[in-house]
Amino acid sequence: MKLGQHLHRIGNDIVAVYLVVTDEGVTVVDAGLAGHWGELTAELAALGRTPDDIRGLVLTHGDTDHIGFAERLRRDHGVPVYVHAADAARARGEVKTKPEWGHAKVGATAGFLWYAARKGGLRTTYLTEVAEVADGDVLDLPGSPRIVGMPGHSPGSIAVHVPVADAVFVGDGLTTRHVLTGQHGPQPAPFTDEPAQALASLDRIAELGATWVLPGHGTPWNGGTQEAVRQVRAAGH
Template sequence: MKLGPHLHRIGNDIVAAYLVVTDEGVTVVDAGLPGHWKDLTRELEGLRLSPADVKGVILTHGDSDHLGFAERLRRDHGVPVFVHEADAERARTGAKPKTAAGPMRLGPTLGFFWYALRKRAVPTTYVKEVTAVQDGDVLDLPGSPVILGMPGHSPGSIAVHVPVADAVFVGDALTTRHVLTGRVGMQPAPFTDDPAQASASLGRLAEVQASWVLPGHGAPWRGSPADVAAAVRTGGA
């Protein structure tokens, strides 16, 4: 799905990943689930591109529903995979604390897990080698992505600001569709390690000038990142 001249989304409102497309190649932000590989190649083919044009994958954090096809790109095409140093072990092994899921409704919860199974979420394909990034890094990738530390959902959660795409990719720092309740609108994401820290981290979005706020789950949001962050912190919208 094309969102803008340099911006594409694959997946759907349950699980999404994004492509930043420039003359220098493609940067992938999050890698969805393993079954999204076909969505990736279909989107690239529509642009007359291939996996060989992908220059890097940036993971907003190390949870399994964001790792998806990252290892396949790394292993088969030599594409480096970037993740915050605090989530590097999570991306390589899945090591993480147990967290409370929070509220849920049967229909949306079953829908999420059924979709994950259809997209081959089990077994998880972890990333054998990652390149660690830190807050403030500007990566030498198409679009010159800027890393914003957003700890809370996980210790190494980040947002990725890409000015050429007029977008900030927020992973699970917030969601616009709760995968366990089906509720739509701006709100905290489930399965968050430290909800208080995640809420405090949303203040980083006030630094960002962009027209798109793009979560890993839920519809793309067109609007000010600062307004989005304020709405989540005051109870959602």
């Protein structure tokens, strides 16, 4: 799905993956679930591209519903996979987490679990090799993505700011559709390690001035970073 001149999304409001498309190639942000591979190749084909045009995959964090096809892309197509150093072990499956579920509604939760299962979420292929990044890094990839440290959801959660796409990809730094309740609108994401820290980290994106705020779960938000952060904080209190 095309969102902007350089901006595409695959997946849906339950689990999303983003592509930054430029003349230099493609940067992928997050890898969703293993079953998103077919959607990735179809979206690329519609653009006249193939997986070999992908120059890099940037993970917003190392959770299983964000690394789905990452190892396949790395192993079969030689695409480097970037993740914050503090989440590298998580992406390799060396650290297993047991997050708090918190408030949930049966219908929304069942829909999330069914979709995840249908897209291969029950079988996780962890990364065997990653390239570590840190806050402030600007990667030599299409769109020149800049890493913005956003600890809270996980120790190595990041946002990825791509000015050419007027977008910041926030992973689970916030959500616009709560996968456990179905509630829409900018709000804190579930399964967060340190909720207070995650809210404090929102300061890092509030002043970026990007129009698009693109979460791993939820509707793409084009109301700007400041308003997204305001609504998340209002919902979090």
